[in-house]
Structures are given as structure tokens and as C-alpha cells.
Amino acid sequence: MESAQKNPAVEIRAVSKQFGRGAEQVKALDGVTLTIGDNEFFTLLGPSGCGKTTLLRMIAGFEQPDDGGIFLFGEDIKGLPPHKRPVNTVFQHYALFPHMTVAENVAFSLRMLGRAPGEIERTIGEMLALVKMEQFAARKPAQLSGGQQQRIALARALAPRPRVLLLDEPLSALDLKLRQAMRAELKAMRQRTGITFVFVTHDQEEALTMSDRIAVMSGGRVRQTGAPRDIYEKPCDSFVANFIGESNFLTVTVERLEQDAAWCRLDGALLQCSCAGEAAAGFDARVSIRPEQVSFSADGGGGPALSGVVENLSYLGTDTQLSVRLGDGQMLQARVQNAGRERPPPGPGQRIRLRVNPGAARLLAD
Amino acid sequence: MTRARLLLLSPTLAMIGFFLLLPVALMAVYSFLSPGTYGGVEWLLSFDAYIQFFFERDFLTDELVFHTSYLSIYFRSFVQALAATVICLLIGFPTAYFIATRPPATRSAWVLLVTVPYWVNLLIRTVSMLFVLRDEGPLNGALAAAGIVDAPLRIAYTDFAVALGLVYSYLPFMVLPIYAAIERFDFSLMEAACDLYAGRWTILRRIILPTVKPGVVAGCLLVFIPSLGAYIAPDLLGGGKNLMIGNLVALQFQGSRNWPFGAAAAVLLLSAVLVALTVLARRRALSAAGN
Numbered sequence: 001m002e003s004a005q006k007n008p009a010v011e012i013r014a015v016s017k018q019f020g021r022g023a024e025q026v027k028a029l030d031g032v033t034l035t036i037g038d039n040e041f042f043t044l045l046g047p048s049g050c051g052k053t054t055l056l057r058m059i060a061g062f063e064q065p066d067d068g069g070i071f072l073f074g075e076d077i078k079g080l081p082p083h084k085r086p087v088n089t090v091f092q093h094y095a096l097f098p099h100m101t102v103a104e105n106v107a108f109s110l111r112m113l114g115r116a117p118g119e120i121e122r123t124i125g126e127m128l129a130l131v132k133m134e135q136f137a138a139r140k141p142a143q144l145s146g147g148q149q150q151r152i153a154l155a156r157a158l159a160p161r162p163r164v165l166l167l168d169e170p171l172s173a174l175d176l177k178l179r180q181a182m183r184a185e186l187k188a189m190r191q192r193t194g195i196t197f198v199f200v201t202h203d204q205e206e207a208l209t210m211s212d213r214i215a216v217m218s219g220g221r222v223r224q225t226g227a228p229r230d231i232y233e234k235p236c237d238s239f240v241a242n243f244i245g246e247s248n249f250l251t252v253t254v255e256r257l258e259q260d261a262a263w264c265r266l267d268g269a270l271l272q273c274s275c276a277g278e279a280a281a282g283f284d285a286r287v288s289i290r291p292e293q294v295s296f297s298a299d300g301g302g303g304p305a306l307s308g309v310v311e312n313l314s315y316l317g318t319d320t321q322l323s324v325r326l327g328d329g330q331m332l333q334a335r336v337q338n339a340g341r342e343r344p345p346p347g348p349g350q351r352i353r354l355r356v357n358p359g360a361a362r363l364l365a366d
Numbered sequence: 367m368t369r370a371r372l373l374l375l376s377p378t379l380a381m382i383g384f385f386l387l388l389p390v391a392l393m394a395v396y397s398f399l400s401p402g403t404y405g406g407v408e409w410l411l412s413f414d415a416y417i418q419f420f421f422e423r424d425f426l427t428d429e430l431v432f433h434t435s436y437l438s439i440y441f442r443s444f445v446q447a448l449a450a451t452v453i454c455l456l457i458g459f460p461t462a463y464f465i466a467t468r469p470p471a472t473r474s475a476w477v478l479l480v481t482v483p484y485w486v487n488l489l490i491r492t493v494s495m496l497f498v499l500r501d502e503g504p505l506n507g508a509l510a511a512a513g514i515v516d517a518p519l520r521i522a523y524t525d526f527a528v529a530l531g532l533v534y535s536y537l538p539f540m541v542l543p544i545y546a547a548i549e550r551f552d553f554s555l556m557e558a559a560c561d562l563y564a565g566r567w568t569i570l571r572r573i574i575l576p577t578v579k580p581g582v583v584a585g586c587l588l589v590f591i592p593s594l595g596a597y598i599a600p601d602l603l604g605g606g607k608n609l610m611i612g613n614l615v616a617l618q619f620q621g622s623r624n625w626p627f628g629a630a631a632a633v634l635l636l637s638a639v640l641v642a643l644t645v646l647a648r649r650r651a652l653s654a655a656g657n
Contacts, residue, residue, distance in 0.1 A: 062557055082560045095558035099576045109562035160563065 008071070009164050009196040010036040010059055015068035017054055017220075028054040029065070030220035036164075036198060037213075038073075041190050043199045045207040046217035047243065052200045055217075056166050059198065060089050073163065083112075087164040088157040092172060094149045096141040102128070102152050103137040109160040127155040130189065147178045154186075158193060167199045171206060183209050204244045208232065216240050233290075236276040237366045241288035248289040250330050254281050254363070262363050267328040269306045272358045277365030286364045291321060291335035293360035296352045306354040308332065310346050320345050324354060390636070397629035405623040415630035436614070436631070440638075443610040446525065446600070447593035450532035451540075454589045455582070457533070458540030462581075465541070466548035477545065480538050492531055492602050499527055499603070523605035531599030532589075539588035547581025548574075583646075591639060611635050 012034040019026045029051045036042045044052040057063045058070060061082035070078055077085055088109070096105050103124050110120045128134045131151035141149055150170060157165055167186075171179045187210050190197045201207055207214050208228040215225045216239075224236045235241035238249060252264035252271065257280075262273045264287060273287055308324035311331075315338075322334045322345065334354060336345065346352050397415050399407040420437070421430040465476040483491060498505050501518040509515045521527050551574065559569045575582070597612035606613060611631065618628030 060561060062560075082557070083563045083565060087561075089558070089561045091554055091558055093554065095552065095554040097555060097558070097573060108559070108564070112563035112568065156562070 007038045007073070008035045009038045009040065009073060010034070010198065011069075011071040011074075012036075012055065012059075013069045013071070015055070015058065015065040015070065017051075017058070017063065017066050027220050029058075031068070032217075032220070032222055033068075034215055034222060034225065036196065038196055039194060041187065041197045041199065041210055041212045043201060043207040043211035043214045044217060045201055045204060045214050045244075047202055050217040051220040052202075052217050053168060056089075056168055056198060056200045059164070060087060060166050061085050086162055087166055088160060088162040089166040089168060090150075090153050090157045090170045092168045092170065094141075094153040094170075094173075096149055096152055096156070098141055100140075101137065102133065102139050102141070102144070105141070105152060106156050106159050108156065113160060123159055127159045130158070130192070131155045146174055147182070150174060150182065154189070158189075158195070161193075162195060164196045164198060167197060169201055170199075171201070172203075179206075186210060208244070216243065218243070233360075233362075234274060234276070235288055235362060235364070238286060238288065238364050239366075241362065241364065246291055246333070248291065248294075248332050249364075250287050250289065250332065251284055252287050252361075252363075254279050254283055254285050257281055261359065264361070264363065267306055267308075267326045267330070271356055271361045273361040273363040274359050275363045277363075279363055286366070288362045288364055289332070289356055289360060291333040292319075293357045294332065294334035294354055295336065295357070296322065296324075296334055296346070296354045306332070306356070307351060308354060310348050310350050310352060313345060313348060322346070322352075324352065393629045394633055397626050397633045399626050401624045401626050403623075405619075405625060407625050412626065415624075415626040416634075418627055419630055419634065439609050439614050440611060440635070442525075442608060443594055443612075446528055446532065446610060447590050447596075449529045450536065450593045451586050451590040453529065453533045454537050454540040455586060458537055458585060459544055459582070462541045462544035462548055465545050466551070467553075473549070477542070480541050483534070484538065488535060489598055489602075491534070492598050495531060495534060496522055496527075496602055499530070522603065523607065525604065525608060527603040528600045528608075528610070531603040532593045532596055535596070535599060536589040536592060539592075540585040543581045543584040543588065544578065545581075547578035551577055587643075594639070595635060 012032055015029055015032045016027070017029040019028050032051070032055060034055075044055060046052045054063055058065055059072075061077070061080060061084075065078065069076055072085065072087070097108065100108070106124050106127050107120050110123055115123070124137065125134070128137055131154055133148060133151050133155065136144065136148065136152075141152065144152065150173075153170065171182050171186075174182060183206060186197070186199075199207075199210065208231075211228055213225060213227055214231050216223045216231060218239050224231060224240045226234075231240065232244055235244065235247075241247045241249070250266060252266045252273075254262055254264050255270065256263040257275075260275060262275050262279050264271050264273050264285065266287075271287070279285060306326055308326040310322055311325050312323040314321045314323075316335075318339070319335045319337055322336070324332045324334060326332055332354065396407050398411060398413065400410040400412045400414065402408050417430065420432060422433045422435075423429070424431050461480070465473055465480070468476055497503055500506075500522040501520065503522075505521065506515070506518040509519060521530075555573055555577070556569055559573045564572065595612045595615075596610060597616055600606070600608070600610040601613055601616075604610070609617070615628045615631050615635075618624045618631065622628075
């Protein structure tokens with residue numbers, strides 16, 4: 001991302017944070033460095049307890065880092081209280097003010113900033129139109145459904161036109177259908193407003209569909225940062241490969257190294273792998289192979305291929321997943337689409353030949 | 367209502383009937399009777415008690431002249447109760463806030479501490495307070511020793527002492543309902559307000575207070591109403607000089623032996639409180655309907 005380097009909206013530099021004291025001490029963040037570009041939809045993705053929410057709360061000003069710096073458009077904001085930072089938050093459970101109407105909720109920040117009454121009225125109208133909630137202006141939050149409250153929370157946080165909008169798992173309280181609809185809306189809203197979004201979630205699908213870039217976190221560290229496609233197709237370590245999507249983890253022997261490929265031997269067959277880090281020829285290593293990158297044929301068909309016996313077969317609607325035991329005893333999951341296939345998939349006990357798409361196997365750094 | 371429900375409610379209904387409604391009704395009836403010579407009442411209808419409250423008979427012309435001696439007692443009681451309520455609120459709110467923001471495990475211990483004074487009888491607590499406040503008491507002793515005052519500060523037997531006594535007696539009634547309200551308060555609202563550019567005071571005024579208002583109103587009522595009719599604190603700490611309503615009523619039943627007048631004074635207090643509460647409830651119902 002070129003623009004991310006030139007004009008970063010948020011810069012996190014070597015930030016660390018510990019909670020608790022003595023034996024109960026927990027490292028919430030451990031030397032996190034991140035650059036979030038202007039106009040980006042940036043997602044912090046990770047399991048609960050990975051530090052993503054702590055990091056978000058630090059950008060908002062609710063937590064202070066023990067070490068390191070936080071910069072907003074080049075300005076050091078460490079030590080500034082939340083109400084002095086030009087960022088706003090959409091809270092996980094919305095935190096709408098229950099005693100105020102929808103319009104009063106949206107107007108709150110504008111009143112605090114001392115905006116003119118005319119401007120406040122106009123902004124309320126614009127924001128409610130943006131989230132398609134104009135007819136609910138006089139309602140109280142308790143009279144709204146979860147999805148409607150979510151929209152108001154969004155309108156309220158966007159009303160003062162923050163330079164960065166922070167979203168703390170805002171879709172987690174919604175049901176599946178609504179969550180899917182809101183993903184597209186959030187993405188569209190980011191483009192319409194031109195505001196940088198920093199989105200926290202533990203839901204990989206949410207992260208993959210909405211984000212421009214994702215930072216995968218675990219144990220207070222950033223494991224990998226990149227575009228959704230890179231994160232999915234080129235995971236750097238087994239945590240990332242495992243957390244996002246499904247993957248096969250297999251032990252291989254590195255035979256030969258090229259510029260950015262490695263040739264590895266798996267059960268007699270030679271695989272072309274992409275490298276996540278340093279690799280050394282002659283040693284054993286781990287590779288990650290996505291199940292959908294494995295194709296099979298009952299008879300074989302040209303080229304070097306793996307061979308194995310089908311042990312199990314699961315029908316998944318759009319796909320069928322095969323569990324195959326290779327000659328060296330390792331298990332490999334292969335996933336094939338059901339649409340357009342003429343012959344029925346092989347049954348358990350049948351020996352089949354398998355092929356891994358060139359470069360699809362990822363040699364992991366750990 | 368089913369038979370079972372009626373059966374379950376009957377002890378409560380009997381309690382309210384025999385020990386609340388019946389005595390109050392009896393008092394209302396007594397206030398319209400004539401006083402007996404040695405206390406008690408003569409069963410003769412009379413409005414004298416109420417006339418005596420508002421008017422005095424000019425002993426030369428025998429005309430009824432409006433007077434404010436008794437009304438001023440009511441007014442003083444009102445001011446004392448109001449002062450006690452305000453002081454209780456100023457002390458009680460931060461206390462309740464403090465307790466409600468402790469870790470959940472330690473909260474009940476703090477609540478227990480608030481109720482500790484209640485383990486001792488009110489009369490004993492008030493008398494010991496008098497010992498602390500009196501001219502030769504430890505408070506004046508400490509002030510004199512510190513060189514702050516030359517002569518003992520006159521605190522006992524003043525309106526100030528009465529206010530202190532009322533606050534001491536009823537403070538927990540302010541703390542507990544406010545604590546209950548703040549404990550239910552969603553503190554993420556505070557973060558949201560802070561995030562939306564509100565400072566500390568604005569958060570207190572615009573977010574916390576409106577949300578915990580029912581608890582504050584309950585606390586104020588629980589302090590104000592008993593303070594208005596308080597007897598022990600004004601009698602002991604006020605030295606019985608500046609009468610409050612409770613003392614006036616007690617005096618009629620004991621020294622003056624004018625039961626109808628005592629009853630009338632109590633009925634007037636009850637009516638005033640009822641009218642005020644009805645207005646308050648009506649206003650709250652209206653504002654709730656407006657939402």
C-alpha cells in the first residue's frame with residue numbers, strides 16, 4: 001500500500017501493555033507495530049484475548065500503552081484523553097444513551113463540540129439518511145431492534161466526522177442474515193464517507209469480505225499484516241493458516257530452493273511451494289495446503305502426483321470433502337466442488353491420485 | 367384473584383389493615399373530636415383542633431385571628447428536612463458511587479459497613495452524638511486544643527445539630543437506593559460519552575444523573591419524609607427549643623393532653639406529604655407518557 005506509507009492515519013510503534021500485577025500479570029500487547037493508511041478499511045483479527053480490543057481502546061484513548069507510541073496523522077496522541085482525540089468508536093453493545101432519543105444521541109457529540117444549532121439539525125438529518133433511519137429520529141433506543149440500534153451507533157459515531165472510526169466487534173450481537181447485510185453496508189459507508197475504519201473482529205469471514213488490509217493478532221503480537229487475499233493464500237505461520245480458513249498441515253522434506261519457490265518432497269511426490277520465511281534444503285519443514293487447492297482423479301492422469309486411500313467423505317452442500325491417507329501415513333483433506341461434476345466422488349476405501357496446484361503449498365516459517 | 371393468592375396475601379393485608387390503615391383512620395377521626403380533660407377524647411364532633419391550628423382567639427374581643435405559630439413549626443420542619451436531604455444527597459451520592467464502582471466481590475462488604483450504625487438503637491446513637499457535640503464534648507475539646515476556637519463552639523441545641531442528627535439518622539436511606547441505581551448503570555455509556563467529546567462534569571450531569579435519577583428520587587423521599595416528622599433528633603439535639611412537627615404532635619399527646627389537636631397536626635402533615643407525592647407521581651407519569 002503506497003498511500004499507507006506516505007500518509008498514515010494511525011501509526012502504532014512498538015506498543016506494549018501489561019495488565020495485572022505479580023503472578024496474575026498478563027501481557028496484552030507485546031511490541032505491536034502497525035501502520036494504518038488514510039482511507040483504509042483496516043481490520044484487527046484474532047481470537048479473544050489476542051489484544052485486538054486493547055489496541056483499539058488505546059487508539060480511542062481508554063487505555064494507555066506502557067511502552068511505545070501512538071500517532072494520528074503524524075501527531076503523537078499518547079496521553080490525550082478520549083474526548084480530545086478526533087476518533088470515535090462504535091461500541092460492541094452500542095452504548096446508546098437510553099434516556100435520549102435517536103436524534104439526541106446522534107447530536108450529542110455535536111453539542112459537546114459547540115456546533116451551531118442549524119448545523120446540528122442538518123448533520124442529524126444527513127447521518128440518519130446515511131444509515132436509513134430518518135423516520136426513527138424521535139424514538140428511544142429501547143424501542144429499536146438490534147440492527148437499528150447498530151445503525152444509530154454508527155450514525156452517532158460518524159456525526160462529528162472523526163478522522164478515524166473505530167469499530168469494536170459491532171456486528172457480533174446481530175443474527176447471521178443481518179450481519180451479512182451489514183458487512184456490505186459498512187464497506188459502502190466507508191467508501192462514501194472517506195473516513196479510515198479500524199475494525200476489530202474475531203470473525204475471519206467478516207475480516208476477509210470487508211477489509212482492505214488485515215492484521216492477524218495472537219498473544220499480544222501481530223502475526224501477519226496484508227490484504228485479505230495474501231493473508232489467506234500466503235499465511236506466514238501455522239497460526240495464521242489455521243485461524244483463517246481450513247488448512248492441511250503436512251511435514252515435508254525441502255529438496256531444492258529457488259528464488260521464491262521451494263521444491264519439497266511429500267510421500268514421494270515433489271511439490272512446488274511458496275516460502276513464508278527462511279528455508280534450508282535437506283531439512284524437514286511444515287507446509288500448509290488449503291483443501292480446495294487439491295484436485296483428484298481416480299485413474300491418475302499425467303505428471304507427478306500423490307496417491308492415497310479415501311478414508312472418509314463429507315458432503316458439505318456446495319463441496320464434498322475427502323479425507324485421504326497418503327502412503328506415508330499423513331492425512332490430507334481435499335475439497336472439490338459439487339457443481340458441474342459428472343461422476344460421483346470416489347467412495348471410502350478407494351485408491352485415488354491427488355494433485356496440489358503449483359505454488360499453492362505454503363512453506364511455513366514455524 | 368384466586369383463593370390461593372388471597373390466602374398468601376392475607377397476612378400482609380391484615381398487617382396493613384390493623385397496623386396502618388386502622389390507626390391512621392382512628393387518628394383522622396380523633397382530630398374531629400373534643401379533647402378529654404385528662405387526655406383521650408370526648409365523642410363530640412368539633413373542628414376546634416383545626417381552628418386552633420390556624421387561628422387564635424383574641425382574648426378581649428373573642429374574635430378569631432389568623433396566626434402562624436404552628437405553620438412556622440411546619441415551615442421550620444420543612445427547611446430542616448430539606449437541608450438534611452440535600453446534605454445526605456451530597457454525602458450519599460459520592461459514597462454510593464464509590465461502593466458501586468468497587469470490584470463486585472467487595473461491594474457487599476461496603477454495603478454492610480453503611481448499615482453498621484443501624485445495629486445500635488437510634489436513641490442511643492442520638493444521645494452519644496449529643497455527647498460529642500456538647501460544649502465540653504470531644505469535638506469542642508479538639509477544636510480548643512488545636513487553637514481554632516477560644517470559647518466552646520455552641521453546636522448542641524442548635525438547628526445545625528438537629529440537621530446533623532437527621533443526616534446521621536437517615537444517610538443510609540440515601541446511599542442504598544442510589545447505590546442500587548449506580549450498580550445497574552452501564553459504564554460503557556460513560557466511555558461512549560467521553561469518546562463523543564464530553565468532559566467529566568458533562569458526563570455526570572447529562573449521562574449518569576439522568577440514568578440513575580429514579581434511585582436519587584427514591585433516596586431523597588426516604589430521607590425527606592421521615593426527617594419531616596422526626597422526633598428524637600430535634601428533641602434531644604435541638605433541646606426541644608425549636609419545635610419540629612414530631613415534637614409538636616408528641617407534646618399534644620403528653621404534656622398538653624390535647625389529643626384531637628395532636629391528631630389534627632399529624633393529619634395535616636400526612637395530607638401535605640400525600641399531596642406532594644401525588645403531584646410528583648403525576649408529573650413522572652406525564653413525562654413517561656411523553657417519551
